[in-house]
Amino acid sequence: MSGFQRAVPRAAGRPATRRGGSGVHTDGWWPVLFVAPLLIGVAAFYLWPIVQTFWFSFTTFGVFGGQTFSGVANYVALVQDPEFYTSLGNTLIYTAIVLLGVPLAVWLAALLNTPGLRFASFYRVLFFLPYIAMPTAVALVWRLIFNGDYGVLNWFLSLVGLPGPYWVSTPGFAILAVSIVGLWSSLGFSMIVLAAGLKAIPPELYEAAELDGASPARRFRSVTVPLLTPTIFFVTVVTVISSFQLFDLLYAIMGPRNPAMPSSMSLVFYFFQAGFVDNQQGFAAAIAMAIFALIGLVTLVQFRLQRRWVADV
């Protein structure tokens, strides 16, 4: 684990300490050569498909390929389609709920960072497990937990006298159920990254705070959280992006033929439905570009806002 923790700040630390370019002799083509394998991969498998998708979004597509230019027709159809707004709303709900996991992860990571805590690695593994488990496997187990008639969750609710709903087949509850699983499974990743950030906070600061008589709660609020804000920002950005790409959990927990799906689908599911079920790949490409633009926009806003709350350590 320690290798991973150090890799984050170090690799990223480079640009911050880069010297000005003037008057420095370059190493010729060597750097380009070393970067080439990665660059070619990124260009071929990320950049080129995006360019293609952008082009496809202005075309009408044959079921098995072959496209004809159709201008902005796909985009006009997209903004007029009520399903686009339903799926956007569901994606925002999911993202908001999963983001609630970030403060929870900060708190848990700080607890796990308590000096002298026994079995700390064991706890870390425990929290990280959901993140590395296959989403489909995770979803199958949760599907059983959420089962309206025989699920463990509703059995617990019945013990306290609450009638449980049919979680995965009731519109409204379904996206909530998927969000709970999303929160649970992203917690591990956030905690590991935050733990790395915590390790980078100098222990002297805590010692000084303790000498000044700061309580543990006060030390958490005034030392841990402010010094952790860059890491929290990173975790938040990554969480938002991955939440906007919600698909596999939703698909596996609810199932594609679930009657509640039309009212619970996410943007990426909407994309999948258009491209692979309705055979409208051109329209699907327009949805993909819309998702791309939305994530870009949301992330831009986050970068603008971070100046107000992220500490310049």
Next chain:
Amino acid sequence: MPRTTSHPVTRRALVGLAGAATAGLLLAGCSSPGGSGGAPSGDYTAAPKDLKASITYALWDQTQVKAIQANLAGFKKEYPNISVNVDVTPYDTYFTKLQTEASSNTMPDLFWLNGPNFQLYADNGKVEPITGEIKAGAIDPKNYPSALVDLYTANGVHYGVPKDFDTIGLWYNKALFAKAGVAVPTSDWTWDDLTTAATTISSKLKGQGIYGVAAGMDGQTTYYDTIFQAGGNVISADGKKSEYASDATKKGIVFWRDLIASKGSPSVKQLTDTPADQWFVSGKAAMLIGGDWGRSEIAAAPIAKDVQVAPLPKGEQKATVIHGVSNVVAAGSRNKQAAQALQVYLASKAAQQQQGDMGAVIPAFNGTQDSFAKSMPGVDLQVFLDELAYAKPLPVSKNTAAWNALEAKYLPGVFAGTSPVDSTLEQLQTEMTAALAKG
């Protein structure tokens, strides 16, 4: 690196990292199909016995793999140097995968195709005709039920023969009927008999959470059957119009709405959380309206000793949906000769007899069905064969998926009682007719 003098995590560093992550994650998952398929020729020459090849055979039903492996062992004896890789993909994602493979010309050499998808693949030149095999006498379409041979014929050209056929029946649990004191189903049952028995069982065994009847709430096993029984149609005879709002078709839909409202069946939500077959095999539903393909799962369940089967009850008339899967060769296959050799072998009487003997499916080859009927001692599987007399083909068109999606969008609300019957079916009919016109 001493911690006190250097803070490795700087704000700018992490902001930069977040930026890099943004770019990386943003871009993931946007890819697109392209390419074109090979041209189908319909050529066929019998493969030499020592032909060396490695081919892929794609299908979606895990429960049939055992019988297919037995078939392949027989194939191996004829062609020792052809190795076959069986690729099982669950039905829900099978056609998504196949379409992607077809777009990039990487289809499996031999694969299962069903009625709803056949016309799409045939019209786009993705599957190889079997005209060569028929001319050479390797396959004779007369050996298979004609309704299903027609299903895999487009513009007079044969593309495949059925490997099996499916009809729908009424599976029931004798023990639960006895417990509720209700007489078991007979071949003379009507819709009313079914509804009365189902509601009685549900109310008598309510304390144990047992329901009268469960059905998959899809077309083939549920509402297409009742639509045909009511004398209605899904698509007009000329294939151009939807008939969902016609009186007879409406009756076939309302039957399920009433059954669920009477609590004779679990609700739509309950059937989504726990599929109908699971209600039945776990002893929580006394009847299951389902296909013959349920045999493997039911025979392996603890309730197997109490199971019996009856024909579907009669509405205005007796009816069941019939459908069958076909093995087809990919037009772009690089091992066409080997794939055709396997296609011919699997269409043979011996291979289909073996499928029936192992009880995997009802084989399509005429005269091989009896072994299926006897594959579950004490259970009258002959019912599924006798239903051939009044079986109606599964409704399909060139763009079946498009209007199947409309059915999935509008019908659950009607069944659940949350959408009004008349206006919803009108809407479905209008949109479906428009989809058929586009096909």
